[in-house]
Amino acid sequence: MVTLTESIIAEFLLKYGERGKAVIKAALEVSQEYRDSGRWDLGHFDFKGLVRKLEELGIHYNPSRLLRIMERDYGIIETSYRSGSQRWFTFSDMEAIKKVLKSLENSTNFLIDDPEVFALELQVKALRVDNIYEKVRDMSSKPKLTSADKEFLKKTVFEDLPLIAKVLKETYRYDGLFDEFKYRATNLLRLLNKLIREVPEKTKSLSDTLSKESSALPTKLRRAPQ
Numbered sequence: 001m002v003t004l005t006e007s008i009i010a011e012f013l014l015k016y017g018e019r020g021k022a023v024i025k026a027a028l029e030v031s032q033e034y035r036d037s038g039r040w041d042l043g044h045f046d047f048k049g050l051v052r053k054l055e056e057l058g059i060h061y062n063p064s065r066l067l068r069i070m071e072r073d074y075g076i077i078e079t080s081y082r083s084g085s086q087r088w089f090t091f092s093d094m095e096a097i098k099k100v101l102k103s104l105e106n107s108t109n110f111l112i113d114d115p116e117v118f119a120l121e122l123q124v125k126a127l128r129v130d131n132i133y134e135k136v137r138d139m140s141s142k143p144k145l146t147s148a149d150k151e152f153l154k155k156t157v158f159e160d161l162p163l164i165a166k167v168l169k170e171t172y173r174y175d176g177l178f179d180e181f182k183y184r185a186t187n188l189l190r191l192l193n194k195l196i197r198e199v200p201e202k203t204k205s206l207s208d209t210l211s212k213e214s215s216a217l218p219t220k221l222r223r224a225p226q
Helices: 004-036 047-056 064-072 094-106 115-127 129-140 147-171 179-202 206-215
Strands: 077-082 087-091
Touching (some): 004 047, 004 064, 004 087, 004 094, 047 064, 115 147, 129 147, 129 179, 147 179
Antiparallel strands (some): 077 087
């Protein structure tokens, strides 16, 4: 199954094409060289080493802009060390990058279809809306939510929901495509809305419940044992 990280990497490669692919592959090669020589103390690769590797590959290009986009917009890399003369980076998920590159290189129909649709398909798969929907549906049928339920609900609303809403909005641009995702994601939003409204009732503390039950008992039974 495609992960969200892999879909983000694929989206970057689709948008920036061969130049983006060349920069990432060169960075991976530099990283491997440094790893073999024990130079991973500051990061996976540095700017100077990347420029050197690109030139070795016959690519005379300043990768500063793409590195900035990879870090700021996609989170594929992050700065691990910076000084007046050096800048080092680490990959957020090196194995995911290698997996996506291998997948795209082995794909016989890569870029034949609409690249934006291709990227959107990956995002839809990565969101795993079906799994979230089933969990939320089960929670809706419970008379009371557990601590684990509440943590899952919090994560869903603040982490998953913004991504789902963004992708759902994008799918509306394509009539006749992503219909199953649109249906399930829309139902998930409605179900979450209903569940959130019911949360106060479903999360009453155990002490409140016990207090009510205790007050209903005869006075003699409510006395603590001596």
